[in-house]
Amino acid sequence: MTRKTIGFVGGGNMARSLIGGLLAAGTRSDVLIASDPDEDIRMSLASDFGIQTTADNADIVTESDVLILAVKPQVVEEALTPLSSLFATHRPLVISIAAGIPITSIEKWAKTKLAVIRVMPNTPALIGAGAAGLFANGLASPEQRATAESIIQSVGTSIWVNDEGLIDTVTAVSGSGPAYFFYLMDAMIEAATEGGLDSEAARTLVLETALGASRLALSSDESPAELRKRVTSPGGTTEAAVKTLTEDHCSESIIRAVHAARLRSIELAQSLGEQ
CATH class of the missing domain: 1.10.3730.10 (ProC C-terminal domain-like)
Structure with a gap:
């Protein structure tokens, strides 16, 4: 898993916690990349973690094996829609930590079927003590599920649910x-x-x-x-x-x-x- 390129769309607190957790778990900084429109955030990520950063979300799609969608739920559509043409030829595993965004919406805005894993983390992940629930769609392979689990467990523990609707229960129990x-x-x-x-x-x-x-x-x-x-x-x-x-x-x-x-x-x- 550590040899795969992992890209983050969004460089906020949860992305920072995952980047820190991955590095602590032995992932090399040169396989991590993050995009964010805020130059200060990009500079902070590069300085604190030694990772590559970009202002262009397209770089994340073209360079990553795993794309972690770490933007606010309200801007997921805005982030994904301009990338739809790229998803036709570049098909990373998409791990979404955007609360409340169903997989059908991600596919609609990406304009293609992708391997998607929804994750509901919680704030103790910021100190490596998180508890998260995961759901994978039918296109996610066992290897991709294992990759997602390894990433999330770098900042805590995780459980899988077999119905996307149960993510709402996970949200209510551990998210909130x-x-x-x-x-x-x-x-x-x-x-x-x-x-x-x-x-x-x-x-x-x-x-x-x-x-x-x-x-x-x-x-x-x-x-x-x-x-x-x-x-x-x-x-x-x-x-x-x-x-x-x-x-x-x-x-x-x-x-x-x-x-x-x-x-x-x-x-x-x-x-x-x-x-």
């Missing part, structure tokens, strides 16, 4: 998921300061507890529900807290929130796909 945990952390920090801790101490305790709980869950064969029961003693402090959460229907609220995110993802995909 960090915000749910930040929301909970913020509430716990507020409670800690109300209980007398200074803000720095509260932040440290809450964030380290969140990290420790996640690591414990990842290392255990037990479910989160079973782990919760293990630390909930009858008549104890944890039971009092969990009882309050249960009485306030916290679990149901979280489930409704995830479903709301999934439905919104579907709505956005429909509106973007109709552009």
Whole structure:
């Protein structure tokens, strides 16, 4: 995979995280190229990573075995349409990390059938701790699937889904998921300061507890529900807290929130796909 030329259309934060992850995983800088209309971004990419950059997206199509579509969803059509004539003769694997853009839209704007893999990453990929869902269309070969997986796993972990519609669920769970945990952390920090801790101490305790709980869950064969029961003693402090959460229907609220995110993802995909 590291010998393939990997091109990025768009040089924003997610592209930067992938470039950094690929280099850390042993990919040579001379097989990476990125395009961006912003000269400052191009200069930053070249300086920070030692990769080739260009202002012309056409260079990415003609020079890359793998094209990573890393622009904002609203400009995917604008990025792809001028390249449609090139896709007739140059057929890179397209990995799209543009949220909400279905494969049918990518094919429509590229004016040809291509091997396309949709990826829904999340922001912890910026520190190499991402969790992503992938879906491949029927034209993507096993080798191309392995290439995409290797690229995405350079910044975290990944899972495959066998239905493109499940990308909306992935979006709701892991794509938007960090915000749910930040929301909970913020509430716990507020409670800690109300209980007398200074803000720095509260932040440290809450964030380290969140990290420790996640690591414990990842290392255990037990479910989160079973782990919760293990630390909930009858008549104890944890039971009092969990009882309050249960009485306030916290679990149901979280489930409704995830479903709301999934439905919104579907709505956005429909509106973007109709552009």
